[in-house]
Amino acid sequence: MEERAIYLSSDKSFSLRQGEILTGVIQYKPVIDELSQHGQELPFEAVLHPYAIVITQDCDLDWDYKARNAQEILQSSKLLNSVILCEIAEAREIRDTADNMNSKEWKLVESHRHERYYFFEKIPPECEVDKIGLPELTADFKKVFGIDAATLYRQIELGIVKRRTVLISPYLEHFSRRYYSFHSRVALPFQYESERES
Numbered sequence: 399m400e401e402r403a404i405y406l407s408s409d410k411s412f413s414l415r416q417g418e419i420l421t422g423v424i425q426y427k428p429v430i431d432e433l434s435q436h437g438q439e440l441p442f443e444a445v446l447h448p449y450a451i452v453i454t455q456d457c458d459l460d461w462d463y464k465a466r467n468a469q470e471i472l473q474s475s476k477l478l479n480s481v482i483l484c485e486i487a488e489a490r491e492i493r494d495t496a497d498n499m500n501s502k503e504w505k506l507v508e509s510h511r512h513e514r515y516y517f518f519e520k521i522p523p524e525c526e527v528d529k530i531g532l533p534e535l536t537a538d539f540k541k542v543f544g545i546d547a548a549t550l551y552r553q554i555e556l557g558i559v560k561r562r563t564v565l566i567s568p569y570l571e572h573f574s575r576r577y578y579s580f581h582s583r584v585a586l587p588f589q590y591e592s593e594r595e596s
Contacts, residue, residue: 413463
């Protein structure tokens, strides 16, 4: 395989990065059936995301990180209330479980021509923090979630969440453009039709 740089090991001494792949993220979702108008405490269920990629922009992540780690008064205007992430799964899992995913459609995923999915080739050991590498992965742009920024950093601090690797330029921009393109789609009431020859 040709040597090329797509990933770079995460820098644990710095803020989270857009395009950073994390493992072990726990999302706390309220148990909706317990919700009432009386405002009692709402129980939460923990949802484990084995893999996730950070979507939030670098500039916002930087401001948030600096504000949280400043010795002076906390600048609340700089803080994020959530970090946006996109769920990732092992490529084989997506291939085997996605609705009606035949080999022709999977080839569209692998070649980045399927609008809903983004394929990541195998991450080599030298390009990730734990030096064990990661398998081929696939992001599903429909599976986006937010985590309270303080909660996410606390999970990282406790070693629950691991920062693994970051997409580098121009792969980061390619991923970002594809993600935002999917989320900026415009639904049409009818598809365009071509006149048929009579």
